[in-house]
Amino acid sequence: MWALWFIFFTKNNKKLIGSTMGKFLFKYRSFLPVPYFLFLLKVIAFNRLNFFLGFGVVFSGLLIRYFSQGFAADWMRGSEVEADYMLDEGVYSITRHPLYLGNFCVGFGFTLASNFFLIYLLPFYSLIFFIYYYLIIKEEESYLEKKFGERFIQYRKSTPAFFPNFRKWKTGQFLGRNALRMERSTYLTVAFIYLLFFIKVFVF
Numbered sequence: 001m002w003a004l005w006f007i008f009f010t011k012n013n014k015k016l017i018g019s020t021m022g023k024f025l026f027k028y029r030s031f032l033p034v035p036y037f038l039f040l041l042k043v044i045a046f047n048r049l050n051f052f053l054g055f056g057v058v059f060s061g062l063l064i065r066y067f068s069q070g071f072a073a074d075w076m077r078g079s080e081v082e083a084d085y086m087l088d089e090g091v092y093s094i095t096r097h098p099l100y101l102g103n104f105c106v107g108f109g110f111t112l113a114s115n116f117f118l119i120y121l122l123p124f125y126s127l128i129f130f131i132y133y134y135l136i137i138k139e140e141e142s143y144l145e146k147k148f149g150e151r152f153i154q155y156r157k158s159t160p161a162f163f164p165n166f167r168k169w170k171t172g173q174f175l176g177r178n179a180l181r182m183e184r185s186t187y188l189t190v191a192f193i194y195l196l197f198f199i200k201v202f203v204f
Contacts, residue, residue, distance in 0.1 A: 022139025025132060026081055032132075033107065036125075037193055040114040046201040047115040054113025058190060061105025065186060067091050068098040070179035071172050081143045088155050089172025094164040096141075096155070100133050101162055106190060113197060137161065 025032065071090030091098040104126075111125045112118065144152045159168060 022135045022142075023081065026136045026139060029136065036107070037110060040110055040116070041193075041196055041200055043116040044114045044197060044200055045116050050115040050118070051113045051197075051201065054109040054111070055194065057109030057112060058106050058194070059109075061102045061107075061109060062183075062187065062190060064091075064102035064105060065099055066179050066183055067174075068102060068179075069182045070174040070176055072099075072179075072182075081140050083144060083147060086144070086148050086152060086155070088159070089170050090174060091164070093159065093170035093172070094166055094168050096159050096161050097133075097137060098164070100137070101164070103133075104129055104162075110193065110197075 068091050071092055072087060095101060107125060107129060108122070111121055114121070141152075141156065145156075159165070
């Protein structure tokens with residue numbers, strides 16, 4: 001009997017901890033990566049090829065974010081998990097989390113540009129990223145399942161979480177100006193980080 005109570009408590013406690021961590025990571029997702037980028041700035045070992053290849057990967061991540069925001073809405077930028085309606089058109093018809101795919105490319109690009117023990121750092125970055133966003137996605141999708149029920153369950157079954165399936169593309173309304181407005185702070189932040197990288201490499 002006590003063993004059953006222990007199992008029940010442990011199982012539910014893990015869910016509570018996971019949910020709390022997911023909410024925390026979601027709320028501060030714009031700030032938590034800052035120490036990692038400061039670390040890259042500190043250890044960068046310039047290599048021309050990797051520096052500019054990294055910039056290309058970062059730019060691809062920004063493009064993914066731009067197209068993702070063009071099919072999204074203002075509430076996507078909030079600090080709380082919420083949704084006024086379900087996103088399942090445009091890029092959201094081929095992957096459930098295109099913004100996070102864009103984030104992965106941005107971080108991967110900066111890591112590549114640092115040229116610091118890449119054989120270890122790139123796998124390390126990828127592992128930490130997927131753990132970090134796994135907790136966020138779990139919290140988000142728990143909320144979406146409660147709000148949209150069977151419709152979201154079917155969407156989750158048919159649409160990849162991360163890597164897109166282009167065969168499932170479904171056209172939707174794209175608002176380019178809205179995307180630029182919502183992504184302005186992201187572009188400014190990325191430009192500032194790359195400026196710091198550039199100064200570190202070519203000035204100091």
